[in-house]
Amino acid sequence: MQTATVDQAAGSRALAASQIGAAVEHELRAAQFIDIHTHLYMPSLGPVGLWGIDNLVTYHYLEAELFRSSTIQPAAYWQLSQREKADAIWKALFVENAPVSEATRGVIAVLQAFGLPTESEDLREARAFFAAQKLPAHIRNVFKLAGMSEAVMTNDPLDPAEAPEWLKGAEPDPLFHPVLRLDRILNKWADHWQILAGQGYQVDAQATGKSTAEVRRFLADWHARMKPVYMAVSLPDMFQFPEDSLRGRMLAEAVLPACREFGIPLSLMIGVRYLVNPALKLAGDAVGKADLRAVEYLAREYPENRFLISVLSRENQHELCVYARKFANLMPFGCWWFLNNPSIVEEMTRERLEMLGTSFIPQHSDARILEQVIYKWRNTRRTVGPILANAYRLLAEDGRAVTRADIQRDVARLFRGNFEKFTGMKKQ
Ligand code: FIX
Ligand code: ZN
Numbered sequence: 001m002q003t004a005t006v007d008q009a010a011g012s013r014a015l016a017a018s019q020i021g022a023a024v025e026h027e028l029r030a031a032q033f034i035d036i037h038t039h040l041y042m043p044s045l046g047p048v049g050l051w052g053i054d055n056l057v058t059y060h061y062l063e064a065e066l067f068r069s070s071t072i073q074p075a076a077y078w079q080l081s082q083r084e085k086a087d088a089i090w091k092a093l094f095v096e097n098a099p100v101s102e103a104t105r106g107v108i109a110v111l112q113a114f115g116l117p118t119e120s121e122d123l124r125e126a127r128a129f130f131a132a133q134k135l136p137a138h139i140r141n142v143f144k145l146a147g148m149s150e151a152v153m154t155n156d157p158l159d160p161a162e163a164p165e166w167l168k169g170a171e172p173d174p175l176f177h178p179v180l181r182l183d184r185i186l187n188k189w190a191d192h193w194q195i196l197a198g199q200g201y202q203v204d205a206q207a208t209g210k211s212t213a214e215v216r217r218f219l220a221d222w223h224a225r226m227k228p229v230y231m232a233v234s235l236p237d238m239f240q241f242p243e244d245s246l247r248g249r250m251l252a253e254a255v256l257p258a259c260r261e262f263g264i265p266l267s268l269m270i271g272v273r274y275l276v277n278p279a280l281k282l283a284g285d286a287v288g289k290a291d292l293r294a295v296e297y298l299a300r301e302y303p304e305n306r307f308l309i310s311v312l313s314r315e316n317q318h319e320l321c322v323y324a325r326k327f328a329n330l331m332p333f334g335c336w337w338f339l340n341n342p343s344i345v346e347e348m349t350r351e352r353l354e355m356l357g358t359s360f361i362p363q364h365s366d367a368r369i370l371e372q373v374i375y376k377w378r379n380t381r382r383t384v385g386p387i388l389a390n391a392y393r394l395l396a397e398d399g400r401a402v403t404r405a406d407i408q409r410d411v412a413r414l415f416r417g418n419f420e421k422f423t424g425m426k427k428q
Pocket of ligand 1 (some may be wrong): 154234336368
């Protein structure tokens with residue numbers, strides 16, 4: 001019989017309680033994660049992808065924080081060039097104040113990762129460094145620093161900047177997975193139905209007649225073009241389903257059947273209160289507690305569909321865990337947006353582990369700028385590590401030996417396997 005390698009022997013040996021923390025840290029660091037929801041783009045989609053220091057510093061999270069620490073008003077800010085915006089944010093949030101918020105500290109972590117100064121009065125040196133980077137090699141380096149193998153994109157077939165790149169025939173990229181994003185159809189039909197009509201789909205303003213069938217044909221055409229790993233939509237806190245509305249009919253008659261036909265999940269990100277402060281533009285959205293009975297109905301009445309679910313309100317998290325215990329076709333994922341702070345990530349990850357074991361997806365980065373994945377995944381490992389270690393220590397205390405092989409398998413399931421199986425990227 002083939003003798004077990006030293007690794008296998010070591011991996012199958014019971015860990016002492018004092019060894020568990022370091023073992024978890026090691027396995028989290030060694031694992032290559034899949035980042036299951038980002039706003040990053042493969043380079044073959046052209047200049048839509050954001051990267052570099054000026055984009056990092058003008059991230060909408062930081063724009064919101066700027067207006068609390070500077071006298072500049074949004075109207076005046078939006079008149080500035082991007083460099084002037086970045087200089088204003090750097091001065092207010094990084095020079096005049098300590099960058100202790102999650103999003104400001106993240107920029108510091110990125111600068112540190114590239115060996116750049118983190119206490120400069122200006123961005124001159126950082127700008128020179130990023131200007132010297134060649135994107136494809138830079139992407140590979142950033143993913144390596146972040147400990148991730150692939151990023152899942154957000155691809156909008158009605159985005160005037162992105163859609164033409166797909167129609168030209170954007171080259172697939174093994175580091176990126178497409179997602180068919182549906183917000184303009186499901187939430188902004190009035191502003192977009194004429195684009196579909198202009199492309200030959202027989203749709204109208206009220207989505208009557210053949211409209212939902214034609215939207216399904218539109219989805220089929222873009223599924224063939226993009227080959228998305230799932231379809232996705234962001235939904236308001238007031239989202240209801242079933243609902244006698246245009247969105248309700250589009251979901252029931254076009255989107256859900258299409259996802260079943262193509263064997264891919266539908267990602268529902270629920271709980272946004274859009275533009276509560278329109279003056280802040282992309283930074284103007286807020287959060288509202290949703291009625292998750294819509295998720296309950298979808299999971300129960302559409303058992304052939306699979307749903308990736310992320311909810312934005314901290315108050316919805318526990319009930320989402322309960323629903324995930326009732327319905328295996330629900331996959332809770334991530335600590336989304338205003339939740340992606342260690343104090344809340346800790347609470348959410350602990351309750352998910354306690355109620356779901358390792359059958360959920362702990363995190364996604366939601367990165368909009370390439371280099372953000374470096375700090376967002378460093379923070380996830382930093383926060384989730386001790387929580388996982390505690391769970392294993394309790395298990396050992398209660399009588400079941402924990403091995404490094406256990407930890408390696410569980411980390412792979414949490415940060416890759418659950419997603420690969422739920423989307424069908426990897427057969428069950
Ligand atoms: O709908 C979404 O994909 C949200 O994540 C974004 O719209 C949001 O602005 C964001 O980037 C949050 O992190
Ligand atoms: Zn997002």
